[in-house]
Amino acid sequence: MTESSVIENRLERAREAAAERDLEALVCFPSSNLTYLSGFEDEPMERHLFLFVTPERELFVAPEMYDHQIRDASPVEDVRTWSDDEDPTRLLEAVGDDLDIGSGRLLVDDRMWALFTQDLRATFPDASFGLAGEVLSDLRIRKDEAELEALREAARISDHVSEQIRALAGEAIGMTEAELAAEIDRRLEDAGGSGVSFETVVGSGPNGARPHHRHGDREIESGDPVVLDFGTWVEGYPGDQTRTVVFDGEPSERFLDVHEAVLEAHNAGVEAAGPGVEAREVDRAARQVLEERGYGDEFIHRTGHGVGLDVHEPPYITSENARKLEPGMVFSVEPGVYLEGEFGVRIEDLVVVTDGGCERLNDSPRGWQSL
Numbered sequence: 001m002t003e004s005s006v007i008e009n010r011l012e013r014a015r016e017a018a019a020e021r022d023l024e025a026l027v028c029f030p031s032s033n034l035t036y037l038s039g040f041e042d043e044p045m046e047r048h049l050f051l052f053v054t055p056e057r058e059l060f061v062a063p064e065m066y067d068h069q070i071r072d073a074s075p076v077e078d079v080r081t082w083s084d085d086e087d088p089t090r091l092l093e094a095v096g097d098d099l100d101i102g103s104g105r106l107l108v109d110d111r112m113w114a115l116f117t118q119d120l121r122a123t124f125p126d127a128s129f130g131l132a133g134e135v136l137s138d139l140r141i142r143k144d145e146a147e148l149e150a151l152r153e154a155a156r157i158s159d160h161v162s163e164q165i166r167a168l169a170g171e172a173i174g175m176t177e178a179e180l181a182a183e184i185d186r187r188l189e190d191a192g193g194s195g196v197s198f199e200t201v202v203g204s205g206p207n208g209a210r211p212h213h214r215h216g217d218r219e220i221e222s223g224d225p226v227v228l229d230f231g232t233w234v235e236g237y238p239g240d241q242t243r244t245v246v247f248d249g250e251p252s253e254r255f256l257d258v259h260e261a262v263l264e265a266h267n268a269g270v271e272a273a274g275p276g277v278e279a280r281e282v283d284r285a286a287r288q289v290l291e292e293r294g295y296g297d298e299f300i301h302r303t304g305h306g307v308g309l310d311v312h313e314p315p316y317i318t319s320e321n322a323r324k325l326e327p328g329m330v331f332s333v334e335p336g337v338y339l340e341g342e343f344g345v346r347i348e349d350l351v352v353v354t355d356g357g358c359e360r361l362n363d364s365p366r367g368w369q370s371l
Contacts, residue, residue: 004075006146007039010139011058011076017135019055024104026053026132027120031111032309033136035236040073042066044113048088051076054099061088061095092123107132137314142328147237147308148352151330154193154239155350155361158231161187162243162364165228169370172247173222177202177215184230193232197240197311201229208244208344211301211336222249225259225343225368231311238311240332241362242348247370258295258337258345259368265289265335266347266366269303269317273333273351273358279321286335287319295337304332307350329353330361 014037018026028034028051035041038051038060050061059078060070067081082091095101103126108117110133121129143151164187165172165180172180181200188196202215208227220226225246231239244259251259269286283303290299304317307330315323317331334348349362365371 003039003146006144007037007075009144010037011053013139014053014135015055015058017139018053021135022105023135024054024101024106024127025099026107026135027051027112028053028109028132029112029116031109032313033109033111033132033140036136036140036309038070038074038076040070040076041236044111046115048082048092048116048119050092050116052095052099059095059099061091063088089119089123092119096124102126104128105130107134140308141306141314142326143308143330143352144328148328148330150235150237151239151307151350151352152361154197154232154234154237155241157188157191157193157234158239158241159362159364160191161230162228162241163371166243166245166247166365167371168247170222170248172220172226172370173249174219176217176219177204177207178217180220180226181215181230184228188230188232191232193234193239195233197231197233197238201227201242203227203229203344205343206341209338209340209342211338211344211346220247222247223251224249225251225255225345227344227346229346229348236309238307240307240311240348240350241364242334242336242346243364243366244345244347244368245370246368251368254339255343255345255368257293258339258343261290261293261295262335262337262345262347263366264293265299266333266349269333269335270349270351270358270360273325273353275325275327275353275355275357277325279315279317279323279325279331280319282325282333283317283319283321286333290335290337298337298339299335300338301336304334304348306331325353327353327355 064081203213229242265286272285302318336346338344
């Protein structure tokens with residue numbers, strides 16, 4: 001299936017979903033939703049750029065400087081443009097008349113800037129408004145084969161770099177967290193990735209006890225547990241993997257017990273995942289292990305999050321999420337234990353739900369030892 005036909009299939013499903021919910025239109029602006037439905041990608045800006053999807057058709061409203069760029073990137077043929085010396089709301093009014101937007105429901109992009117939402121409200125005062133995630137979350141939550149291939153390649157690159165970094169062994173001692181993060185970023189690029197999925201995490205010693213510590217000037221010391229969380233983009237899809245490594249020296253007995261418990265919890269979560277399983281059952285499987293091992297209070301975040309065009313998206317693997325897992329859903333399994341002032345341990349793989357269970361996308365060593 002070509003990229004154009006993939007996008008056309010997504011648009012068809014979006015039109016059907018809009019019809020089923022009796023919507024007048026879905027309205028996306030530069031975001032992962034717009035990329036998913038059109039193939040066109042851009043950063044949000046001060047200029048009005050929208051994709052309207054109705055039950056019957058779709059069209060772009062865009063600055064005229066984007067005309068050829070959008071046509072080259074997207075199978076959407078109807079592109080209406082405005083120039084910098086024009087008021088874009090006049091074009092919105094004309095598009096509203098053409099699409100027969102009146103007093104029905106419009107679902108706007110969840111991340112649309114307030115400036116543009118207000119202009120849409122002013123242009124269509126009789127319409128009621130909601131969030132496009134009401135429709136698009138369900139469309140995006142099951143990945144198609146093209147998405148899965150990109151995610152597998154991103155995971156492969158993460159695995160490759162994880163093994164390279166682990167093999168530094170004693171060479172990592174004396175490096176600062178920031179220096180090691182820069183080395184990881186460089187190797188991700190060298191391995192074929194496109195930038196980093198998020199700011200690389202290198203949490204050494206007590207810094208590893210802060211789940212969202214990024215990296216700083218602390219030097220890695222012999223015997224330090226070091227939390228390494230990183231990934232790269234491949235065709236718009238991210239890798240996301242965490243390992244906790246001791247590069248040199250002997251860690252404490254307490255660390256060995258914690259790492260063993262977290263690895264057991266991680267495996268229990270992966271083994272629990274499968275079609276028809278509620279997301280909260282995966283969370284419970286991992287959490288129960290840590291509770292039984294005496295570390296339940298130190299597991300202070302959800303077990304996982306969905307991954308796709310966004311690094312964090314549905315399904316969220318939380319204790320309250322009763323959503324049943326379906327084939328094609330991709331998410332992380334990442335239990336952790338965080339001992340404030342001492343160290344942290346987190347182990348994370350991405351998995352995809354299959355017809356018969358789940359497939360790990362990551363397969364690099366999960367132990368604490370350097371190579």
